[in-house]
Amino acid sequence: MKIIHLLVGAMLGAVIIFNIPTHVAAADTYLKVTKNNFLKTTRQIKTYNSKKTISMTIPKNTVVQVAGVTTRNKKRYIDLNANQLNYKIRQPLIANNSTTKWTHWISTNTKNFKRVHKPTYLNFYAINKSYPKGAYRSYVADGNLWQTTVWPADPSTQSAALVQITANGYLEYSQSVNMTSLLAPKPTDSLQIQKATYSVNNGKLDLYFKTKPKFAETTRINKKGNNRYRLVIKRLFAYTATPITATNEPTNISKIEIGSRYQIGKTNYLMHLGTAEIKSKY
Amino acid sequence: MTKLTTILLGVSASLCLLGSTSQTTDARATKLSKGYINVSPHHYYLTKAKILTTQGTSTKRFKVTIPKGTILQPGYTTTTKRGHSYLQVSVDGLNYSIRKPFLAHKSTVSYTAWIAAKSTLFKRIKRPTYLKYYPGNHIFPTGASRIARNDGNLWQGTQLPADYLSATANRIRVTTNGYLEHFSKSPFYYSISGKPDSTTKVQKALYFNKGHLNLYFKTKPKKIATTKFHKKGNYRYRLIINRLYQNAVTNISNGKNPADPLNVDYVMVSGKYTVANKDYYMTTESINLDN
Known part of the structure; x- marks a missing residue:
């Protein structure tokens, strides 16, 4: 009887131990995208131009083409060519005479993007x-x-x-x-x-x-x-x-x-x- | 591991042979049998004996003779599994007396039959100085959509005409075995050069940096303007070929696209030269656009 109790206890412990890390990992997933992949924003994204001098907003459900990728601390980031987005989105860069068309690095966290096919x-x-x-x-x-x-x-x-x-x-x-x-x-x-x-x-x-x-x-x-x-x-x-x-x-x-x-x-x-x-x- | 590498090299070498005709056979792929030498279309060879071979169809064979002491470049090379190497000579690279049988028999091929690359027949030599007016072995990588064309032909004028496929121009060149040949009104599109209206053996060549060849x-x-250099001896006349390291481009439209003069199918590049101070050019490469 005692042995059975111990076994059940060990199994429960195992379940708890193994559950915790899976739960944490689910919170942070990054899309492993490469240049010229297409993504769709799953929420509004606030970012800047690459020099971080002008802010811009990319609305939810915007299809974007990945311009460049970088990985920092095992997290994948992308930048975009603002000229490939419609005037309403790129307008702040034009209005403030941005000297670059590239956006700042944006995390590919699945909260931000999902993958889509080339339109x-x-x-x-x-x-x-x-x-x-x-x-x-x-x-x-x-x-x-x-x-x-x-x-x-x-x-x-x-x-x-x-x-x-x-x-x-x-x-x-x-x-x-x-x-x-x-x-x-x-x-x-x-x-x-x-x-x-x-x-x-x-x-x-x-x-x-x-x-x-x-x-x-x-x-x-x-x-x-x-x-x-x-x-x-x-x-x-x-x-x-x-x-x-x-x-x-x-x-x-x-x-x-x-x-x-x-x-x-x-x-x-x-x-x-x-x-x-x-x-x-x- | 060594064995595996050898097998892999063998596979890649045979693929090269299948895929392209002017690829180098890798010497490490097959161990050559005794008496055979490693041959490549990129290298130059001196014949150590007179070579007699034939070409043509079974009903119409003709003899081809390559004299002893001829410097040639293989058009194609191969090595059998038994380690026997063979080469086919591109006869257009040789002077008129050697290529004459091909012209007389209206041959549709421009190379000899396979000749065993035996050390008793061939010896590898350095690229002759008299060919140094143009680069030898430049190749663009697969997928570049451009082809290096440097073939040694110098055409009179400043650049290739757009209608070159049906046009003619005066041409000079030096054969691999050292003959300066001149062709009046040579077609741009040919497989074996016809009878030259001037052919002269080069006695000596001096190459200087910056593209000067004497x-x-x-x-x-x-037919070629030379300067009198010496009154006696072998070096009586001198010709100066000067590579300018400048390019001209000719847009070619082959009519595939809608009849619109703006449309270009490919671009031919002419490398500029002067020969005895007159303008000449060599087709150095073609660049495809529809890719």
Whole structure:
């Protein structure tokens, strides 16, 4: 009898001992995310720009694209590119002349985020592409569509109309934006995407809106509901190359800037895909 | 552990052979049999005896002779399980008298049959000085979407024309066995160089840093401006090839995309040279964009 009592006591003790740590661990889980993963905020997040000089708020249910990751004290943190969020969220950085587009580090605690798939409305370009070492190429595609046909040799002196699809699903249009601007200014059109479909075969991204985008041709397809207007972004699978001369060497091309062509309605747009460095000696 | 490494190396070497034709056969993969030498498409070899081989189809075979003392570069190499190494010579790299049978028989291939890489036939040598006007073995990594093209051909002009697939231009080059050849109106797109309108044996070559190569000849090369250097001896005429270390780019549109002059399918890079103070260029690489 005594032995049975002892056994029961030991089992109870074991249950209590093993229960405590599991309970504590459940309180703190961090998502092991990597660059370009997509997450959705599960509560409102208050953060800053990376220099911690300007505060900003990311509402609950905002889809974000991870820009960078870091691990500190076994906890995973991410930062975001504020330019990939709609104007309402990035506005404090613009208003306070932020010198950076990156947010401060945000904990990937499951209280903050949950994982989501890459949204369909971003399927019009490849997000995860990189080149091996020794390729002397970079890939910078950011989803920004500029109303032009060829990437300029001197983008810092050029302005063009800009169409952006933010990670959190807004279509934004600005009439004139400097092509190297850090953060896109207040858009003339900012509309939430209600639905998106993408065809890999013909490169057509169909976006549906409740209110009519003013800047481009749309098709009225429904009188009621959320999907009243349809806008088509067509990827042409056509590319442009801009030769860039080396500094102080007007007869020597040291790199090419590569653009990927798109059409919205009948208007030509271009995304800057990246750079191929051309060395005179490898 | 050593055994495992050997097996792994063997597997990777055979995969290389399957995947790409110009990969180096790893010497450590298979132990070579006695009398065979390690061969690679990146290296240069001197023939120690006259080599007689054949090429062509079973109904139309033709003889190919490579004289003793020829410096050549293998187009392809392989090593059998028994440790026998073989090579195929890219004949376009050799002077006209050697590649002539290929042209006469309108051969569709530009390399010889497999030749046993025996130490009695071949000896590995350093890259000859007269080829130092261009880099030898640069390769971009897989996934770079760009290909190194340095093939030794110098075309007259400042850069590759956009319609190069159907165009021609004057071309000079030095063969691996040391002949300066000139071709008037050579097509850019060819498999074996035709009959040159000038072919002259290089007697001596001096390479200076900064891309200067001086070539010396006993007889005056036709069609190419040289300077008289000596009145007697082997070094009577001198040609200076100067690599400028500058690039020009040509956007190529192959018409696959909608007829729009802006669309570019790939970019060809021309490395600039001067030959006897005239503008020449070499196609150094091509860069793909649709990736």
